Amino acid sequence: MHTILPFLLAMIAAVVLLEMWANKLKIAYPILLVVAGLLVSFIPGLPAVRINPDLIFFIFLPPLLFEASWTISFKEMKKWWRIIGSFAFLVVFFTALSVAVIANHYIPGFSIALGFLLGGIVAPPDAVSTGAITSFVKIPRSTSAILEGESLLNDASSLIIFRFALVAVGTGQFIWQQAAMSFLWMVIGGVGVGLLIALIFVKAHKRLPTDASSDIALTLIEPYFMYWVAEQLHCSGVLAVVSGGLFMSARRLEFLNSESRIKGFSVWESFVFILNGIVFLIIGLELPEIVEGLHAKHIPLGTAIGYGVLVTAILILARMISAYAAMLATFIFRPNVAPRARRRNRTWLLPLVLGWSGMRGVVSLAAALAIPITLDNGTEFPQRNLILFITFVAILLTLVIQGLTLPYFITRWNVFDGITNHEAEHATRKQMKQGLKQHIYKFLKNKHENELLDHPGIEKMIKQWEERSKAGDEVLMNEKTKLIFVELLESQRQYLSELNKDPNVDEDIIRIQLYQIDLEEERLKII
Template sequence: MLQDNLLLILSLLFAVSMLGLLSEKLKISYPILLVISGLIISFIPGVPFIVMDPNMVFIVFLPPLLYAAAWNTSWADFWNLKGPISRLALGLVIFTATGVALIAHFMIPDFTLAMGFLLGGIISPPDAVAASSVLKNLKVPRNVMSILEGESLINDASSLVVFRFALLSVLTGQFVFWRAGVDFILVAGIGILIGIAIAVIVYAIHRFLPTTPSIDTALTLITPYIMYLTAEHFHYSGVLAVVSGGLFLSYRSAEIFAYDSRLQAVTVWTVLTFLLNGTVFILIGLQLPGIIKGIGNYSFSAVIMYAVVISLATIVIRILWVFPGGLFTNFVNRKLKRKTVKLNWKSVFVIAWSGMRGVVSLASALAVPLTLTNGSAFPHRSLILFITFIVILFTLVLQGLTLPFFLRVLKIEEDTNDEQQDLEIRFKLATAVVAYMETACSKEIAELSVFKRVKERYERMAKIADDSLSAGELSSPAFLKTYRQMLLEIIAVRRTELNKMHKNKEYADHLLRAKEQELDFEEARMRK
């Protein structure tokens, strides 16, 4: 039994890796390809029927994925854009849940309003991974990505709270609005406090104890689970505990990690998040046979109609909320004279169209109990599951595949001042080094040629950066493309020469590998 389960897990991981490779070749976002592939695989004769356990999703998959998202989110961007982020993560979730509840209540026979809110809470949060993976290799303004990333950190928590209260209302038949509001504040607020409290302890361990890169990396893997499980144990928001703790530690990562710990942790987390995300999305596709089996009591044409209407409604509701929200954000920024990038209608459209649903929605639907408190079957449970699955598939495929097309048609440009800011950073770092050496190493510079050459090197770096800034070369896109291409070609020449040295066995292997790693880092920086 253990061997069979292990073989199944390894087969899934292998399939995720191969399909991820295929997605790179086909230039399709891997969540989309994995879900479709899961659908196809599920109908192959002999493939074992796999049931996704919602507890596995919430306990095993969700904490590290949220932690990784929080770690990669800029706290400065998150705070500067807290207005539009909160309107999406809180306001839009409630608006979507309400809209879906009303549509489902009036469209589906015997579907109560409480059950409508239950369905709305399930399908209201867009999936962070789907949006970021679709936009990863596309030119998107930085503030748009920051808003989408920030939204994805919070909307899972707000949607799960709506789901819990709606489920309680269905089970007990009671709902008190003011009590739900107070409970929401407590669940969210104390969850945040728990996450920060644990983050402070972890910060102290990293900062003051003699850790190694392996211990640091291991602690980063353990931390999100401690945050999530602790908060959930006391019935508070584990999602917000992980998010708040992750943002706290991410903001202070420069203080607590040495270079080798950072490099090792980034490598481990990159592989881990890819495998976890990939496994989750292929599991979504594999759920279809079981979900279809459960809707035997309904007319298939009717449930398809319900699912498509609600899928379209979730897209339209997001558009109706986001466009006025974008205008409101620009109005507030103008009135308060904030120095933030204005959201033009193209950027607002990208935000509105990036509403792909994912794993949290399906896990929530699967978490709906089989029976009510009186022992009778939970009404419309299989229908809720089917609608949720179709919403995920519909939004992933329709919006995920068309988003790159819209970006090309609208000719949306990424931020143009990144190169200028990069040169400014280089200039300031180089001048700081020159100033330090003139003060601390003046005698060595005068007497030793090696010290003098180091100082001259940084003086040249500062001059090159200053000349480029003064000449205004960065305003030309053609210059940027040519300049970057030239640097990449130089790296390729150095790599070819290094490979010749390796084949000829001219130098020690560990020295050549060290130089190869230097080139890898340099090329990665250039391609970023």
């Protein structure tokens, strides 16, 4: 413990320093972390990084999925559910099938079951990598919503493939009827468990005398509890966390107060950043042990690298084919929602971003490390070391090659020219703020008109809103005025919630304004 703890603290410090360096270099921090971990792994005397395969999913996956489900726009997910669903399920299966066929044909000792196991591991793109890389360029809200929504669901589909492939490798047989029933239970049971537990926690937040600290502590427990209960019932823990997270996210205004939301946002942002950073460092640090396993099996390093490059090429090709197939299907079946650039030749560059944004990362590493060392009968798990190495190569190549070139493609070819509408965004913000000012004035005028004559503070407040100016900090407020102001802020939240039902309004803009209202409410407490 005395050896590992300083090493873990050093890892966190390295994550922070490398993230700052990555921002200065204007590259995504996961790329730098993986490369740094790889370089550090060659330093002699460092303790070997070994993670218990049984715990790898439970430690990292639930909070990462839970946080992602809170940040995504559920409204955008509903809007683009067809393409999100196709990429999260159909494309993942197509990718896993492609890897399985190629691996079975070209890699000695790989059965179809082992190929599907490898395919399930490397099929899902990593949301953190994609988000970090696309943050340096401006992409349309629809594209980011598709990538975020896909990343929430493709983990579940890939891990279902992974679980079935493990059973097939262990037993040597695959019964379709049992697999179909198991699949239905994993999906339906996972969603049901997540929603039920989320409902229980929402009621607990409401009825218990919680404060900001206890609210945040409960939110840290919730994803682990959802995942654990679902896995105990042999359904999808990933879907349980995602469905529960989406349910709670949509009701955050109901059971969390402004202080809990503000502080919780900061805590979760730091917590998830540290988790992601550690995982990407571990990806690089794991290489020496993986290479050792290859040497133990007398597999030449060059041959293994060749297999890794082959599988990576299949991953990229399968996703590119899927992206252009989705674009073509959209033009045929739903031409009214098909994206179009100002120039027709650029329209067909749009799937390039979706297809080229398939960087692999956390989930692939976790799944590969979760492969048991031995089968149930005690024999060694076949090709485990080679699968680990191929996964590492796929993560490294997609992060470095696609991660470094994706922003260049977007900016060099002006892929989103004519689609990213900054004027519309600005107009939406202006319309929202104008609507808020009118709503505030009407609220105060109608609800507190009788108090205008006997309270100069409220009269001044209404006059300021009527004149469309902000009340300065020098305005003194007594407790009565504060209560009215808090009521006014709550009315603004209700107005924004109603406005968010408009499908043309960007939910991110609404959330930013809600965050500012939370800050204003907290400011009132210290006046």
